[in-house]
Amino acid sequence: MSNPTLHVADIPTLSSMAHHKGVKVVVDNTFAPMVLSPARLGADVVVHSVSKFISGGADIIAGAVCGPSSLINSMMDLHQGPLMILGPTMNAKVAFELSERIPHLSLRMKEHCHRAMVFATRMKKLGLKVIYPGLEEHPQHALLKSMANKDYGFGGILCLDMGTEERANRLMHHLQNCTQFGLMAVSLGYYETLMSCSGSSTSSEMNAEERELAGISPGLVRMSIGYSGTLEQRWSQFEKALARMHQTTN
Ligand SMILES: Cc1ncc(COP(=O)(O)O)c(C=O)c1O
The missing domain is CATH 3.40.640.10 (Type I PLP-dependent aspartate aminotransferase-like (Major domain))
Incomplete structure (x- = not known):
């Protein structure tokens, strides 16, 4: 992946x-x-x-x-x-x-994957541009399903394309500093949700043309979904951050 x-x-x-x-x-x-x-x-x-x-x-x-x-x-x-x-x-x-x-890696992966699937589905319903191999519209959804071990799901990472780096940073700011949904960090696989804007962090060694060829939008937010707190508590933190972001835009 x-x-x-x-x-x-x-x-x-x-x-x-x-x-x-x-x-x-x-x-x-x-x-x-x-x-x-x-x-x-x-x-x-x-x-x-x-x-x-x-x-x-x-x-x-x-x-x-x-x-x-x-x-x-x-x-x-x-x-x-x-x-x-x-x-x-x-x-x-x-x-x-x-x-x-x-x-306990097996239990942890199941929960990472479960929450990533629930969040990706809900984010999509909100009209956000989500990339997650668990969603049917993902180009390799069927392929991953055919290769994956049973009962694990589709991975603990999802991406949200916010369009621009400015919008990506604003969303992450609200998610980290206002509602405590997760932390801004370039790592992944932690029990807390970690978020980074890939184009300006882990993939910043590529130039703009290379990033475009690789399909890395400037507003791409990579989220490694954690499992601390309850799922509903985390989701409500996500929704609140998104609402605040929209309030500050208008
Ligand atoms: C897919 C993948 N492989 C390898 C690495 C390298 O990890 P490390 O810095 O621990 O060697 C990373 C780091 O983010 C990664 O995302």
Whole structure:
């Protein structure tokens, strides 16, 4: 699932095309742990930023490369292996902390996905431009449904296209500072909702033309939906922020 546009790659087709040509397939599954199991769908290597959903606490910097032992062992080669040369051996205490969080990753992902689906559906009903793979009009909705593990849903990230950066920033200001719906931060996968305007933050290394080609509107707000508070309390905070935004516009 791509960042931030939430395009969904057809892993089985890409894997079969690549394997025909003798090419390895690497999938970054940071956005959809538990939801997708890329190795079962044909990918050779799966990478994760563990700092996100897998950690869940926005307090750990870690990553994972999952693949066949031949590849992992070659990466750990004492003289040539990038893992040895770049030194990413995880601190043992951090590894222990993560091992205590992985058992509830499944429950956490289900709630992230459930709330993202409810919010996306309600935001759409309000007439907002929502991008979420759980909505039927998403171009890869059926594809994701065919690949996803049962009962997880469609991911914990949704995007709202507010048109302009100014409107995106104004909405996030109200959501964070007036109604406490979430926090402005470029990370994701936390129990609080995190929001960022991708074009001027995580994708700002691209120029305007590249962003347009990638489908990243200047007003795109990426939201990593959290699960703290009750769903209805959070929704009412969202609606209040939107109403305030409209009041201040008029
Ligand atoms: C999809 C995806 N992969 C990888 C990363 C990189 O994460 P890290 O900075 O923890 O290496 C990010 C960061 O936002 C991401 O969104």
